[in-house]
Amino acid sequence: MRTASIIFTVFKGHFKAWRRNKTTLFWTLAFPLLLMLLFGGLFSLQSDKMDLYIENNDMNQDSPSMASLRIIQLINQTDSFNIEDDEGNLEEQIRTIVIPKNFESRLEEGNSSIKLIMDESHQTFLRTSSLINGVINSMNVENQGVEQPIVLIQEQISSNDISFIEYFVPGVIGIAIMSTGIFGTIGTNTKYRKNGVIKKLATTPLSKFEWIIGLVLYHMLIGIISTIVILTVAVLVFNINIILNPVIIILIISGALTFPGLGMIISTVVREEEEADAAGNVVTFPMLFLSGTFFPLETMPTVIQAIARILPLTYLNNGLREIMIYGNYQAALWNCSIVFAIGIVTIAIAMKVTRWTDL
Template identity: 35%
Template sequence: MNLRIIHANIIRANIIVSIKSFYREKTVVFFRIAFPVILILVFGTIFMERDNEIFELSIQDLSRTTSSEQLVEALDQSERFNITPVSPDVDAKQYARDNKLNLIVIIPENFEISLMEKMAAGHFETPVTLTKVYDPGSFGVTTKIGVLDMALAKINQEMSGNPPLIASEPVSILKKKYRFIEFFVPGIIAMAVMTASLFGSVNVNAELLQKGVIRKLSTTPITRIDWILSNVLYQFILAVVSTAVMLLVSYAVFKVSLEINAWLVVFVALDVFAFVGLGMILTRVAREAESASAAADALMFPMMFLSGTFFPVEMMPEFLQTFARILPLYYVNEGLRAAMIAVDHTAALKCALIIGAFAAVVFVLGIMTTRIGGETP
C-alpha cells in the first residue's frame, strides 16, 4: 500500500472529471439534486397538514334544538373541526359507509330535554350521551375521537361553571417550538447525503473497475489516498450543493426555523467520509457491480427507516431502538437535529465524535482495499 503522498493536482483533476461527468448525465443530476427536494416538498406538505390538523367531522342533529345548535357551535369554535351536517332522515351507519366517513356524531332526539332536566336537578352522574358512529379500520380515527373527547370535556367543564382542579402547562426542552417539518429536513439531508455518497461511490468505482479504467489509472502516479480523497471531496461538493438546495426550498416553501451553523458542514462532511469509504469497501468485497449495488441497498434501507430519518426512533419497539443506535446514520440524524433544532453543542459533539470514529475506520479500510495503485493483498 502506498500512502506516501497526497497530490493536490491529481485530486483536482479527478474532481474536474467527476463534476463534468456528473452534469453531463442529466438523470444523475435529477436524482442527486431534485429528488431529495421532491421528498421534502411531498412529505413537508403532508406534515404541514398534520401540524395544523383540522378534522372533518359529520354531525347528525336529531334534536334540532337551541341546545344542540349551541353544542355544534361550541365544537366549531374549538377550531379543530370542519363540521358537516348530516340529515336527520338518514341512517348514520349506512351514510358513513356510502360516503366513506370515518366518524359521525349523533345528537339524540331528547338531547335538550335530558340536558335541562339534569341541570335543573343538579346531578351530573349520568351524562347525556352522544353516539359516535365510527369506522375502526380508518387510519387516524382514534386521534380524531381523542380530539373530539377533549373538546367535549372542555365544553362540559365550562357548562358546569367550575374551574378545573388540575391544569398543566407545557414547557419545551427546546428554545422554541418546532414543527414536524423541522424534524424532517435534517433527516432528509442526512439520508440524501448518505445515499448519494454510498451509491455514488459504489456505482462509479464498480463501473470504472469493470471497464478497466481503474487498471489504466493504476499505471499513473495516482495513489490510493489520492483516489479516495478525490471521491470524498467530489461527493462533498455535491453534498454541499444538494444540502443548500434542500435548505433553500425548505426555507422558501415551509419557512422552517432551522439553525445553520458549522455543525451542519461537519456532519455533512462526516456523512460523506463514512459512506464513500463504505462504498469503496463494498466495491472491493462484492467484485461485481450488481452485487456491490445490492450490498449497498442491503445496508442503506435499514438505515433509512430505522435510524430516525422519517420518524423519531422513540416510536419504535425497544429492541429496534437498540439496533438503531448501532447505525451510523442515527448519529448523523441526531447530530444534525442537535445542531439545527436544539442548538445543543454538547450533544452535537458527542454524535460527531461517534460518526467521526466510524468514518476514520472506514476511510482507512477503504484506502487499504481500493485497487488503484496496484495489486491488493
C-alpha cells in the same frame, strides 16, 4: 503539493462528470427533494386542527362567565383548534389562552384582555395569533358601543415541540449524504473497474490514497450542495425555521467521510455493475428506516433502538437535527464526533481493502 494537485484533479473530474450527467444530477438532488415534499406534504395534511389549552379564570361563583363562554364558543367556531382543559403539564402546552379574572366585568368597562402564551418562533404562531385576533375582532363587533375593545396580550414561552417537517428535514439531508456517498461510490468504482478506467489509473503514478481522498472531497461538495438545495426548498415550501451554523458543515464533512468509505468497502465485494444498486440497497435501506429519519427513535421498540445506535446515519441525523432545529451545539458536536470517528475508521479500512492492482 503534487499530491494536493492530483487530489484536486480527481475531485474536479468527478464533479464535472456529476454536473454533466443529468441522471446522476436528478437522483442526487431530486430524490431527497421528492422525499421531503411527499412525506412533508402528507404529514402536514394529517390534521388541520391545533391543540389549544384554555385557562378560564373568569368564574361567577362556580360557573364560567357568559362572556368567557362566548369567546370560547367563537374560538371553537374557527374550527381550527382542539380545545383542551388547562390541566396538563405546562411544558407540553404549545399554545395556551388565559381568560383573566373579571374578563366579563372589564369587558363592560371597555378595557378587557386575553393572553396568548406561545413560542413566537413556533411555525404555527402566526396562524394561531391571527385566528385569535379574528375571534377578538368578532367579539368586539358584538360589543359595539364599548369604548375600548378586547386586546390580545402575548406572552413568550420557549418550546421544544417541533413539527414533523422540522423533524424530517435534517433526516432528508442525512439520506442525501448517505445515498450519494454509498450509491455514488459503489457505482463509480464498479463502473470504472469494469470498463478499465481503474486499470488505466493504476498504471499512472496516482495512488489509492489520492483517488479515495479526491472522491471524499467530491462527496463533501455534493453534500454541501444537496444541503443548500434541501434547506432552501424546505424554508420556501414549509416555512420552517433553520438555525445555520458551521457545525452543519463539519457534520456534512464527517458524513462525506463515512458513507463513501462504506461504499468503497462494499465495492471490493461487488464485481458487476448490475450488482451495485442491490449491494447499496442492502446497506442503505436498513439505515433509511432505522436511523430515526422519519420518526423519533424513542417511539420505536427497544431492539430497533439498539440497532439504530450502531448505524452512522442515526448520529448524522441526530447531529443535524440538534444543530439545525434545536440549536443544541453540545449535542450536535457529540453526534458529529461519533460520525467523524466512524468516518476515519471506514476510510482507513477502505484504503486497506481497496485493490488498486491484481484486479
